[in-house]
Amino acid sequence: MIGFLRRTFSRRSRIQTGERVEQDGPGGGGGVSGNPLLLPHQQQVIHTPAVVTGGASVHIPAAGTARSAITCRVLLLDGSDVSVDLPSKSKGQDLFDQIMYHIDLIEMDYFGLQFMDSDQVSHWLDVSKLIKKQIQDGPPYRLFFRVKFYSSEPNNLHEEFTRYLFVLQLRQDILSGKLKCPYDTSVELAAFCLQSELGDCDPLEHSPELVSEFRFTPKQSEAMEADIFSRWLELRGQ
Template identity: 45%
Template sequence: MPHQWALLFSALLLQRDAKGQYLFDLICHNLNLLEKDYFGIRYVDPDKQRHWLEFTKSIAKQMKSQPPFTMCLRVKFYPPDPASLKEEITRYLVFLQLKRDLYHGRLLCKTSDAAMLAAYILQAEIGDYDPGKHPEGYSSKFQFFPKHSEKLERRIADIHKTELIGQKPEISERNFLQKAQMLETYGVDPHPCKDVSGNPAFLAFTPFGFVVLQGNKRVHFLKWNEVTKLKFEGKTFHIYANQKEDKKIILTYFAPTPEACKHLWKCGVENQAFYKLEKSSQVRTVSSSNLFFKGSRFRYSGRVAKEVMEQSAKIKREPPEIHSAHSTPVRSVSHGESFIPRSRSQVADTSEGMAVISDEAYSPSDSVLPTPVAEHSMELAVSRQINGAPCSIEEEKESEASTSMHGERGDFGADSRSAQEGAGGDSALSEVEQVNKFVLSVLRLLLVTIGLLFVLLLLLIILTESDLDIAFLTDIRQTPEFEQFHYEYFCPLRRWFACKLRWVGGLLINK
């Protein structure tokens, strides 16, 4: 596994100006993945802000940190119907992403649904229940959620023992996808914000529209065809929509930082284009601001959902053979216990969970990877063998257990902090960058001020010196205030300038 990833990145390093599309195509080629439009590459900058790698731009220019760069393959656009994806490899990768969402407290659900989802995972991981291999309490060894009760563990085991006997792994995974798709939080990648009253809220984009989650409920849901505009200014994010009976609404939220707000806006622009448009030729460049202000400009690049599904239907190759090594975290087991997961499972380190599966609570803030990335973050890594090629979608803890790209395990996506190794001066550099930004903003302000003064001076000269017979100019000239200004201030100032100019001219002639 390590040497194959080394070859992949060696090829990338040969092209220093390589664009994001180059890296993405390399990964998809190694995974033998054709339905790749649902996926993207995510990275975290030194300020712990997440980004999607833009495929049309140079990789090096998008990175604020120093190499080596750590990036993670993720589901970027959740399929509206994941179980109906054409190829099993695509369904498997989406399954791993949703399993990760469940573990990180993003795909929350009622306890009954949680038990069923976990049982599907268990069946896919270890196969049929076998009393000789699976002792009492075997389901408690797996970490399906950040935190759950013994009662839920027993329910998971009961379903696995009685209802799923004989299901092959791929069938269990498909059933998992069908169940997950029906949940209200399917496809939710929460962006923490605050509403106009200062109350915490989570904004997210799903295959079906824009949602706002507060407390334990969904407070807003706008279908994609109802959303007319997404705009941001600094930390402020606006959503414009037209609902039934021509009811126009504007929702306003505040992100933690301007960078987080811009990331939120770009995610919204891409999701709306992907799910709403009929053809990629309809995609237009979007501006974040008004007509008279430059703002940020962004354009989604790629196919839209309808085109992706049409293209998938044309795939006629033999399905690639999948030899999977699943990555459900396994809790620590003492040496005296004999339970060992089968080869379809892989032991991974786990962290103490914070979120709770319950009938009421929805709290994406308890996720170990909110936006921006929290201090104790977890990233998506790869541990899978497809036709002899490794891929990376398993959880790793940010601790001594995590490994960098060039580490012993050779995983493509490890902990986000490994991207910053060898960049110990990042904090100092960021301070310098902040000073530079401040200086540039002051210079821009001065230039604008000087420009305005120049325009005013030009208008003043036109008023006082020109003979233009224009009605509004004549009216201004005839006012007492202007006549006083003209004779008491402007004329003496003009004579002073003329005197100085003659003096300078005399000096130049004498020389």
């Protein structure tokens, strides 16, 4: 996973939140079913996932004239909180489709929705079963939009928006401490993040104190922030 993040940034993935650029050529919007390079994202979240950036709150009302409805609140990877009203007998697929439509995601097979049980153990929402039969705490039912499968090679991801979501997931896992990262690698990846979000480092405008406004690792120190700043400065023009 660390290698994925490194290779993604080395290809100058400069996508901003909400923006998506389709790759030219055939297969730009293809799925990933049957790809032998896919690896299950094995993880058990025992706490609410960290959020690496803030987001807005959005409400999607129920369609049609259903007499009874349930509300599902989904936290996206960018920190956006999406509240979706659905008929009470809706299945996981109905909620997943609403979220995919809302964020306009094409390569959806890499992603899924998670919820936590009363013991704070995470489970993937089964798209074939009723939502209210799977989640005991609610309504409103609380879920998290997450990467479910990782590709070993970023080139398998045809859309920049998909890569952007992968990067957010990896940053979240590093920040929460679930994904262990060596010091030098943490510094390099943090510098890539700054280069991606802010562009070239300008010593006349930027200072190491700016790095402290971002959180990359659970044990981020002033010394690490100085090293991140130095590495970011070396990335000028990339």
